[in-house]
């Protein structure tokens with residue numbers, strides 16, 4: 475299967491001069507060398523992405539990509555598929571975890587209906603871009619047709635082009651989407667599906683065993699879908715495909731991409747297989763409690779900032795990590811150097 479989509483160019487960020495200037499600045503601030511630990515590597519990364527020694531984060535956008543999954547009918551989630559549209563209503567009404575965190579941290583929240591089996595009343599904060607009402611059951615057929623997958627990717631790019639600011643925080647909602655993420659990890663990183671499959675919304679051990687068996691059969695059904703976009707179309711879902719298009723566009727525009735948990739990482743994995751320099755623009759917010767996320771992070775060469783046992787999605791982990799990015803920029807910009815403050819350097 476060929477998906478008719480050309481990813482945008484994502485150039486390498488390699489800039490030894492800027493990296494040296496940032497490191498020089500960090501090393502001359504009034505603190506023992508390296509004493510701000512991983513906040514220093516975060517500051518360095520933000521400087522490299524935004525292209526200066528005093529990076530400023532501007533108008534951060536938290537986008538929740540939502541869609542339904544045909545595979546949900548196979549009992550791969552602990553919750554019913556209706557929760558997807560009900561949670562979209564909850565996001566927009568302000569009552570979900572991500573709504574609260576976005577409000578707290580001043581993040582603009584946009585919910586994108588990428589393929590929910592429900593018609594929402596139009597309102598501010600909701601964007602509808604759906605090539606289909608949910609994916610097909612991947613045990614029967616490819617989750618998406620090549621055209622649907624290409625449309626979802628293009629929708630993500632177009633959405634991004636219309637958003638202000640220089641930072642994108644990834645969120646998602648779609649009952650059954652830990653299954654698509656596990657399938658993509660297994661297929662694109664070459665792991666056994668059992669190592670990639672977890673409890674999702676809270677399956678018990680028997681439930682996980684049944685989910686694993688379903689996913690193993692899905693992989694066999696689509697054994698030929700090995701290229702990144704063929705795998706994405708075969709294994710789903712519409713929200714992951716739209717997110718992948720948004721990630722590629724954000725990377726091409728040199729925005730900071732704050733990656734949430736297991737499902738957001740699956741979109742970044744597909745994007746990185748198409749354009750490896752995508753991960754240079756990413757800040758990985760947290761290590762999720764979902765089994766498989768460790769393998770996912772390894773596949774991406776990622777070192778996440780937080781490890782809080784979160785297993786929620788929605789962009790909640792990205793929103794929780796956001797203040798660390800703000801602090802990294804503030805420290806880089808606002809701290810005095812030893813020379814400025816008249817503090818003695820190491821003896």
Ligand SMILES: Cc1cc2ncn([C@H]3O[C@H](COP(=O)(O)O)[C@@H](O)[C@H]3O)c2cc1C
Pocket residue numbers: 550551552553557561646647648649650651652653673674675676786787788
């Ligand atoms: C009330 C509720 C709110 C959520 N918010 C995010 N998810 C999370 O759970 C889903 C993935 O897990 P699975 O693959 O097991 O269905 C996604 O929608 C994800 O964002 C939620 C799930 C529920 C039940």
Ligand SMILES: O=C(O)c1cccnc1
Pocket residue numbers: 652674675734735736737738762763764767784785786787788
């Ligand atoms: O890591 C995640 O994003 C996740 C894990 C479980 C359920 N929903 C999301």
